[in-house]
Amino acid sequence: xxxxxxxxxxxxxxxxxxxxxxxxxxxxxxxxxxxxxxxxxxxxxxxxxxxxxxxxxxxxxxxxxxxxxxxxxxxxxxxxxxxxxxxxxxxxxxxxxxxxxxxxxxxxxxxxxxxxxxxxxxxxxxxxxxxxxxxxxxxxxxxxxxxxxxxxxxxxxxxxxxxxxxxxxxxxxxxxxxxxxxxxxxxxxxxxxxxxxxxxxxxxxxxxxxxxxxxxxxxxxxxxxxxxxxxxxxxxxxxxxxxxxxxxxxxxxxxxxxxxxxxxxxxxxxxxxxxxxxxxxxxxxxxxxxxxxxxxxxxxxxxxxxxxxxxxxxxxxxxxxxxxxxxxxxxxxxxxxxxxxxxxxxxxxxxxxxxxxxxxxxxxxxxxxxxxxxxxxxxxxxxxxxxxxxxxxxxxxxxxxxxxxxxx
Numbered sequence: 462x463x464x465x466x467x468x469x470x471x472x473x474x475x476x477x478x479x480x481x482x483x484x485x486x487x488x489x490x491x492x493x494x495x496x497x498x499x500x501x502x503x504x505x506x507x508x509x510x511x512x513x514x515x516x517x518x519x520x521x522x523x524x525x526x527x528x529x530x531x532x533x534x535x536x537x538x539x540x541x542x543x544x545x546x547x548x549x550x551x552x553x554x555x556x557x558x559x560x561x562x563x564x565x566x567x568x569x570x571x572x573x574x575x576x577x578x579x580x581x582x583x584x585x586x587x588x589x590x591x592x593x594x595x596x597x598x599x600x601x602x603x604x605x606x607x608x609x610x611x612x613x614x615x616x617x618x619x620x621x622x623x624x625x626x627x628x629x630x631x632x633x634x635x636x637x638x639x640x641x642x643x644x645x646x647x648x649x650x651x652x653x654x655x656x657x658x659x660x661x662x663x664x665x666x667x668x669x670x671x672x673x674x675x676x677x678x679x680x681x682x683x684x685x686x687x688x689x690x691x692x693x694x695x696x697x698x699x700x701x702x703x704x705x706x707x708x709x710x711x712x713x714x715x716x717x718x719x720x721x722x723x724x725x726x727x728x729x730x731x732x733x734x735x736x737x738x739x740x741x742x743x744x745x746x747x748x749x750x751x752x753x754x755x756x757x758x759x760x761x762x763x764x765x766x767x768x769x770x771x772x773x774x775x776x777x778x779x780x781x782x783x784x785x786x787x788x789x790x791x792x793x794x795x796x797x798x799x800x801x802x803x804x805x806x807x808x809x810x811x812x813x814x815x816x817x818x819x820x821x822x823x824x825x826x827x828x829x830x831x832x833x834x835x836x837x838x839x840x841x842x843x844x845x846x847x848x849x850x851x852x853x854x855x856x857x858x859x860x861x862x863x864x865x866x867x868x869x
Contacts, residue, residue, distance in 0.1 A: 464497045464867050465565060469583055470573035470597075471504035471535060471553040476523035480509070481754045481781075484599060484642075484663060486524075487852055488571070491860035493525035500564060501528060504535040504553050511539060531564070533557055542609045547578050554579030561586045568867050569593040571640075575602035577625055580632050593866055596633060598641040601649060601776040603629075608701065608774055615774075638866045640859055643778035645800045657866065661859035664852035665784035673758035678749050682724055682763040685747045689720040690830055693764040693791065695757060696782045698729035703770040703796060708738050709819035714826060715745050721826055726752050726760060761789030765836065766829065769795040773816040787847030792839040794825055810843035 473483035489499040505514050519530045533556035538545030557579070567590070572583050574596050587594045603622035607615055619626065633639060633650060638657045641647045652658055673679075682691065698704055707723070714721050725735050728751040739748035752760065761767070767786030771777055778799040786793050793811030795801055805811030812828075815821035829836050 464492075464568045464864065465500070466492055466497055466863065466867075467500045467502060467567040467570045468573075469502045469557065469570055469576075471502075471533065471550065471579065472508045472573070473503060474507070474509070475503070475514075475518055475521045475530065477521045478507070478518065482666065482852065484597070485573070487856040488597075488859060489528045490525060491853075491856040492863070493527045495860060495864070497527070497864070499525075499528045500567065501530045502533060502557060503530060504549075505532040506535045506537050506549065511537065513537070531560060533560065542606070550576075550578035554582035558582040558586065566590040567592050569595060569863060571595045571597055571863065574598045574629070574632070575600055576632070577602055577628055580628075584632070584635065593637045594635060595638040595640060595863060595866065596636045598639065598646045598650060601646060604649070604776045608772065608776075637869075638862065640862065643800045645778035657862075659859060659862040661862075662779060662850050662855050663781055663784065664850040664855040665788045665847070666853065667788055667848065667851045669755070670758045670761075670788045670847075673762050676752075676756040676759040678726070678752055678756055679759040679763050681749070682722075682747065682760065685724075686722045686763065689722045690766065690826070690836075691722050691724060691764040692766045692768055692794070692826070693724045693726070693761065693786075694768040694770065695726045695760075695785070696780075698725070698727050698731040698735050700730070701772050701775060702729075702731075703772045703816060704731045704735060706817050706819050706822065707768065707770050708735070710822045710826070711738075711742060711746055713819055713823045715742065717823075717827075719826060719830060721745065721830065722747065724760075724764065725749065726757070757785060758789060761785065761791055764789075764791055765840070767791035767793050769793060769797060769801065770822075771796050771816060775816070784847070784850045784852075787843045787850065790840045790844035790847070792829070792836055792843055794822065796822075804846060808842050808846045810839045810846055 468485050468489060470485050473485045474480045476486050485501055489501055492499050507514055519532050533553050536549045536552040538549045569592055570587050603625040606622055607618040633652055639652045640659045640661050642663050644660055647658055711723050723746045726749040736748050739746040769780050769783055777797055779801050783801055793805055795813055796816035802813050812825055814825050
């Protein structure tokens with residue numbers, strides 16, 4: 462029997478917007494391929510670019526025929542951690558409440574979490590129509606808010622944010638099922654053993670890494686590196702990603718004359734600082750800027766190590782970038798003592814350094830340079846582990862979990 466399933470998430474990108482496939486799209490695709498109808502609720506204000514979406518975007522030609530996008534008018538905001546962001550989410554919830562009654566009632570609503578400031582309106586609707594509710598945990602709020610607090614008050618974060626913890630707990634208790642992008646997230650959020658749950662990693666489309674064509678960026682790396690160890694950072698350039706620590710490490714490597722090259726690709730608040738640093742340290746650092754996602758496989762093919770650098774107390778468990786690194790067969794350096802650390806250690810395809818410590822990261826680089834045979838073996842193991850995180854398989858698993866719940 463064909464099901465009508467709603468995916469509610471103000472964030473993310475549509476397939477034609479030029480970024481990697483987002484969770485909502487991958488799930489919608491998996492459900493649509495099984496013949497089910499999907500209504501994808503998304504904000505008309507795009508989080509990454511902080512710009513309004515054009516109306517034409519919502520008729521995305523890359524979407525399956527039985528997937529429809531509903532744009533929800535939402536307030537704009539400038540800073541990710543701000544009262545403006547809260548107002549944005551509340552306005553999304555209000556917009557959903559206004560539009561939802563005009564649509565055919567769903568069999569199930571998949572609500573992306575964190576949803577602290579828009580979930581109330583969704584819950585009211587679910588209770589009114591009596592459909593199933595599944596929470597998809599993509600990140601951890603309010604745990605993430607702790608990082609934004611002054612250091613002298615961080616120890617009181619559980620008390621300060623207790624109303625938000627209570628709100629999330631009530632939401633999870635109400636759910637018919639819970640999906641999470643990592644094992645850690647199920648544990649940290651204390652999902653009841655009685656609640657049906659599923660782990661569905663974000664993963665990566667492995668087909669993109671089979672035979673990557675050379676790009677302008679990959680050719681630039683080959684010319685720049687000239688046989689040295691190449692350490693790659695791809696992603697957001699911001700405070701949460703320990704960028705200052707990475708730059709200090711580069712300076713240490715230069716002082717010790719280590720044969721290592723660092724490559725950056727991405728954008729964000731610290732772009733200017735990184736770009737300026739790379740100009741001043743041009744012999745060891747290369748800044749590619751923001752590059753098309755389609756060029757990343759060829760870029761990774763010229764590198765040895767993928768860097769997952771996160772600031773101390775980060776709540777990230779399985780970083781999106783690590784799936785790319787593994788699929789490309791890169792050895793991984795990570796500052797996260799979370800689920801990703803277990804995978805890297807068990808499969809011997811990466812190592813951890815102490816978050817915020819340039820000396821710790823420097824020591825890893827020295828160790829890697831001292832044993833290139835071990836590095837080659839680690840890269841092969843990384844590629845093998847990467848096969849476990851195929852995004853198509855991961856979202857097929859999630860779709861089957863949801864459909865089984867629908868039948869109960």
